[in-house]
Amino acid sequence: MTESLTDQFRIEVPTNLLYVRPVRKMIEAVLKSEDWSEDDVDDTALVITEVVQNAIEHGSQCDGLERVSVICRLAERVVEFEVEDPGTGKNPEDLLDRDVTAPVPLEATRGRGLFLIHRLCASLTRERLASGRIQVRVRREREN
Numbered sequence: 192m193t194e195s196l197t198d199q200f201r202i203e204v205p206t207n208l209l210y211v212r213p214v215r216k217m218i219e220a221v222l223k224s225e226d227w228s229e230d231d232v233d234d235t236a237l238v239i240t241e242v243v244q245n246a247i248e249h250g251s252q253c254d255g256l257e258r259v260s261v262i263c264r265l266a267e268r269v270v271e272f273e274v275e276d277p278g279t280g281k282n283p284e285d286l287l288d289r290d291v292t293a294p295v296p297l298e299a300t301r302g303r304g305l306f307l308i309h310r311l312c313a314s315l316t317r318e319r320l321a322s323g324r325i326q327v328r329v330r331r332e333r334e335n
Contacts, residue, residue: 198265203258206251206277208244214261215240218270225265228335234311235270235331241304242274242327250276250283250325268333269313278325286325287317 202217204210218239222232239261246259262273276283291309295302309315314330 200263202261202263204243204247204261205255206247206253206257206259207255208247208253210259211240211244211247214243218263221263221265222270225267227333231333231335234334238308238311238329238331239272241308242272242329245286245304246274246276246325246327249280249286250278251280252277253280269330270333271328271330274327274329275320275324278319278323283319283325286327287319291315 200221202214204214215236219232219236222235227235243259243261247253251257251259257277257279259277260275264271264273286305289305291305293306295306305315308329311331312329313332314328316328318326320326
């Protein structure tokens with residue numbers, strides 16, 4: 192049976208990479224207050240960092256004029272994030288089409304984010320909404 196995610200909050204930030212860290216710190220604080228283990232908090236923080244950074248860096252003009260929204264739903268053993276970006280970045284279809292199950296070549300200097308997210312989460316979905324925005328949903332289950 193799927194655990195009901197009842198606690199929910201929303202964060203909206205400008206499309207500037209300066210806002211990635213504050214979002215991460217807020218999520219860490221919420222999970223710590225819910226007695227999640229240090230390892231689970233760290234892994235979940237890595238996930239939200241990668242998703243929000245990708246949304247800002249690749250899903251927008253990265254100019255601070257557009258907005259990225261993050262909805263966080265939390266239950267005792269599960270957290271789910273729904274992140275939407277404007278969908279105006281360079282080649283947003285690359286995000287939607289990339290095979291997240293394939294490891295990135297060792298010589299690559301970038302491109303490991305979606306692979307890490309896939310490995311750390313119970314589910315990962317990506318889609319372009321009718322509004323043109325890109326939505327990424329991840330569900331992470333607490334291990335400890």
